[in-house]
Amino acid sequence: MSHVVEVVPEPGEAPAAPETRRTPRPTGTWTLRARGLRTVVELELRQRVRSARWRVALGAWFVVCGLVTWLTFRASAQLVGPDYVRYADYDTDEAFGSNLNLTMHVPRGPLIFGLIVFFVLLAGFLVAPTLSAGSINGDREAGTLATLQVTLLSPAEIAVGKLLAGWAAAVAFLVVALPFVIVSLAAGGVRVVSLAVTLVLLVVLLGVVCAIGLGFSALVSRTTASALLTYLTVLALTVGTVILFGLTFPLITQTDEVPTYESSAVDPGIVYQTDENGDTVEVDPTTGLQVTDDDDAASSDSSCTWTTEATSRSHTERTWWLLAANPFVVVADAAPAAPAAARFGVPDPLGEIRDGVREVREGPADREDWCGDGTVAGTTGSTAPVWPWGLGVNLLLGAGAVWLTVRRLRIPQGTLPRGTRVA
Amino acid sequence: MSRADASPPAPPAPLPARPRPPGDAASDGIVAVGVRRSFGSVRAVDSITFTARPGRVTALVGPNGAGKTTLLLMLAGLLVPDAGTLRVAGHDPVTESAGARARTGWMPDTFGTWDSLTAREVLTTVGAAYFLEADQARERADELLRTVHLEDLADAPARVLSRGQKQRLGLARALVHDPQVLLLDEPASGLDPRSRVDLRVLLRRLASEGRTVLVSSHVLTELDELADDAVFVSHGRTVRESTLASATGERRTWRLRALDPVVLGAWLEDTGVTFRRAADAVPGEPDHSAASDDGSVQVELDDDESAAGLVRAAVLAGVPLVSVAPANGALEQVYLSLEEERR
Numbered sequence: 001m002s003h004v005v006e007v008v009p010e011p012g013e014a015p016a017a018p019e020t021r022r023t024p025r026p027t028g029t030w031t032l033r034a035r036g037l038r039t040v041v042e043l044e045l046r047q048r049v050r051s052a053r054w055r056v057a058l059g060a061w062f063v064v065c066g067l068v069t070w071l072t073f074r075a076s077a078q079l080v081g082p083d084y085v086r087y088a089d090y091d092t093d094e095a096f097g098s099n100l101n102l103t104m105h106v107p108r109g110p111l112i113f114g115l116i117v118f119f120v121l122l123a124g125f126l127v128a129p130t131l132s133a134g135s136i137n138g139d140r141e142a143g144t145l146a147t148l149q150v151t152l153l154s155p156a157e158i159a160v161g162k163l164l165a166g167w168a169a170a171v172a173f174l175v176v177a178l179p180f181v182i183v184s185l186a187a188g189g190v191r192v193v194s195l196a197v198t199l200v201l202l203v204v205l206l207g208v209v210c211a212i213g214l215g216f217s218a219l220v221s222r223t224t225a226s227a228l229l230t231y232l233t234v235l236a237l238t239v240g241t242v243i244l245f246g247l248t249f250p251l252i253t254q255t256d257e258v259p260t261y262e263s264s265a266v267d268p269g270i271v272y273q274t275d276e277n278g279d280t281v282e283v284d285p286t287t288g289l290q291v292t293d294d295d296d297a298a299s300s301d302s303s304c305t306w307t308t309e310a311t312s313r314s315h316t317e318r319t320w321w322l323l324a325a326n327p328f329v330v331v332a333d334a335a336p337a338a339p340a341a342a343r344f345g346v347p348d349p350l351g352e353i354r355d356g357v358r359e360v361r362e363g364p365a366d367r368e369d370w371c372g373d374g375t376v377a378g379t380t381g382s383t384a385p386v387w388p389w390g391l392g393v394n395l396l397l398g399a400g401a402v403w404l405t406v407r408r409l410r411i412p413q414g415t416l417p418r419g420t421r422v423a
Numbered sequence: 424m425s426r427a428d429a430s431p432p433a434p435p436a437p438l439p440a441r442p443r444p445p446g447d448a449a450s451d452g453i454v455a456v457g458v459r460r461s462f463g464s465v466r467a468v469d470s471i472t473f474t475a476r477p478g479r480v481t482a483l484v485g486p487n488g489a490g491k492t493t494l495l496l497m498l499a500g501l502l503v504p505d506a507g508t509l510r511v512a513g514h515d516p517v518t519e520s521a522g523a524r525a526r527t528g529w530m531p532d533t534f535g536t537w538d539s540l541t542a543r544e545v546l547t548t549v550g551a552a553y554f555l556e557a558d559q560a561r562e563r564a565d566e567l568l569r570t571v572h573l574e575d576l577a578d579a580p581a582r583v584l585s586r587g588q589k590q591r592l593g594l595a596r597a598l599v600h601d602p603q604v605l606l607l608d609e610p611a612s613g614l615d616p617r618s619r620v621d622l623r624v625l626l627r628r629l630a631s632e633g634r635t636v637l638v639s640s641h642v643l644t645e646l647d648e649l650a651d652d653a654v655f656v657s658h659g660r661t662v663r664e665s666t667l668a669s670a671t672g673e674r675r676t677w678r679l680r681a682l683d684p685v686v687l688g689a690w691l692e693d694t695g696v697t698f699r700r701a702a703d704a705v706p707g708e709p710d711h712s713a714a715s716d717d718g719s720v721q722v723e724l725d726d727d728e729s730a731a732g733l734v735r736a737a738v739l740a741g742v743p744l745v746s747v748a749p750a751n752g753a754l755e756q757v758y759l760s761l762e763e764e765r766r
Contacts, residue, residue, distance in 0.1 A: 027521040033554075035551070035554060036552075036554070038551075039548065039551040039552050040552075042548070042551075043537065043540075043548050046537075046539070046540060046544070047537055047538075047539045047540065050539040050580075051539065142535040143531070143533055143534040143535030144534070144535045144536065144537055146501055146531060146534070147529075147531065147534055147549075147596065148552060149501065150499050150500060150501065150524055150527070150529050151524070151549065151552035151553050151600075152521060152524060152525055152552065152553050152554055152600075153552050411500055411501050411502075411520065412497070412500050412501055412502050412503040412516060412517055412520065413501060413502055413503060414503045416462065
């Protein structure tokens with residue numbers, strides 16, 4: 001008995017009734033009206049705001065964020081240097097007697113920013129499920145869901161309204177943490193645009209987690225179960241993807257016949273000789289000529305040849321999406337990178353993840369060039385961003401959860417989820 | 424007792440008078456035909472067929488687990504019947520869900536309230552959920568708070584309300600959108616006597632305004648004074664549908680009490696009426712008088728007419744009668760007779 005009930009919008013809305021009756025606008029499952037949404041959001045937020053727990057939680061959150069920021073500043077000072085300035089600890093020319101000219105400005109900003117952003121994301125992911133994972137089954141348990149369902153609110157309005165309210169609460173946590181994220185800008189090296197992009201992504205990703213919590217709360221009857229499932233999903237996204245990526249390495253590692261452009265050292269080898277000046281020079285044994293050691297393309301070409309070599313390589317281009325789906329990767333990859341020159345030597349966790357994941361996406365090159373200037377040709381050093389894919393995956397998850405919730409809220413219900421009561 | 428309960432009984436605030444021509448059950452009432460609903464292997468509602476007409480209060484009577492609540496859930500548009508057809512205020516709650524919901528006020532048997540909201544906010548929120556304009560919803564909330572005598576507690580959070588007060592708030596909530604059909608599941612449970620009277624007066628007035636009121640309960644005495652019609656359900660089936668007027672025309676038990684029980688007993692024996700003393704009530708049968716032997720006797724009489732005849736004869740014969748009354752309420756009588764049939 002699984003009735004699939006489509007709530008059909010009424011065709012001709014009762015002008016038959018003689019009395020002047022409010023004619024309800026035709027509503028379907030997916031009807032979304034601003035007023036309907038506002039009603040649900042207001043109802044949810046009102047209840048949240050009035051609980052004392054809520055204020056305590058925000059207060060504790062502020063303190064924790066402050067503590068973490070302070071610790072991050074301390075730790076980064078240990079790691080990078082006492083101030084914004086690190087002195088190079090070598091002197092090339094003692095005549096100058098001073099290392100003033102060798103002072104390097106190493107901003108701690110990217111490090112602090114990255115750590116704080118990741119902390120806020122992590123903590124947000126821990127908080128968000130508690131804000132949404134009880135919103136449907138909790139109401140059902142409290143006996144307040146059915147009385148809302150029988151009103152003229154559509155299932156979509158109830159679902160999206162609850163999502164927006166939970167999301168707003170999660171964003172409130174983000175707002176409280178905001179001062180500390182901004183403080184990291186003061187440490188230098190982080191551009192405001194990075195901050196803006198990162199914040200937008202944090203907001204979106206928190207919304208996704210809220211949506212997942214909402215979906216589970218509509219799916220299972222117990223609030224503890226839905227919270228647990230939401231946490232497991234978050235864990236799978238943040239840690240599971242990385243572990244899976246690691247575990248699949250043997251599967252994607254294979255021995256390839258790779259065209260390789262190598263210096264001829266492979267066959268005759270280069271013979272080192274001492275010339276008349278007493279310097280060591282490289283000499284091609286077949287020609288007896290000296291191989292110049294400069295980066296001149298012509299000269300390298302002359303000493304390098306193409307061969308096919310069996311090489312064991314990991315084709316991460318087949319599994320990069322595992323990493324891309326990771327919310328932390330999404331955030332790291334999306335933050336606009338500082339110009340390469342400004343990044344040299346600066347510890348930047350977000351930047352390193354960004355470079356790493358983009359490299360992983362590229363996979364090993366078709367051809368390898370070990371000759372010449374030493375750069376590996378073929379790896380074009382692609383900078384194609386990975387985050388749109390990851391964000392897409394996350395958004396799809398969230399949208400799926402909302403879709404499921406709306407379906408679960410449709411009335412009249414055919415089959416009841418196991419263990420649930422209607423009212 | 425709370426403040427609101429203790430407040431002097433005020434005349435119920437009138438709802439806006441809404442004179443309307445008496446409609447018929449098909450367009451303004453409830454029509455259920457062969458409704459069935461199972462939960463897994465449990466058949467909660469097997470076959471229920473009944474009509475509740477506008478302008479009347481219909482009692483839905485049956486023992487616990489008879490399927491009353493499931494039936495009301497289907498009427499409220501929350502559950503799909505497995506079979507059968509439903510029409511509520513002229514709309515099918517399955518295919519024209521929104522239309523039916525707009526015209527149906529439902530008060531579940533157990534429900535929660537948004538505990539942190541005040542009574543007023545609960546009602547304005549429900550008003551907003553029915554897409555009333557904000558000021559309209561506020562006005563309506565005030566009006567309903569007066570109707571259910573919660574104006575003193577209007578701005579107290581709903582969590583401080585007592586069970587009875589919550590019940591009244593639940594009733595007000597069901598009325599926010601001025602529904603044509605009212606579905607009330609055990610509305611009187613938890614109400615104090617004063618509130619029960621208020622409820623009765625309110626429901627009677629709602630019915631007199633042309634609304635269809637369906638009240639489920641297993642407390643039969645309270646329905647007796649309230650209902651016009653009764654639908655008896657048992658084991659998920661309609662076992663009987665009748666008006667209370669016709670129920671009073673039934674064979675039922677009457678209780679007679681005279682100043683001198685001996686005289687009464689002797690006279691009854693002479694006239695050949697079988698009777699039994701309250702003192703030796705049949706075990707297993709509810710008998711309200713059994714507790715105290717006041718010398719009353721019970722007789723089975725065919726209808727009101729034969730009761731009148733018996734009284735006349737007794738008075739003429741000089742029996743010092745003090746009271747003559749049906750031993751049970753009309754509903755209770757029918758209910759008990761149905762129970763007997765079932766055995």
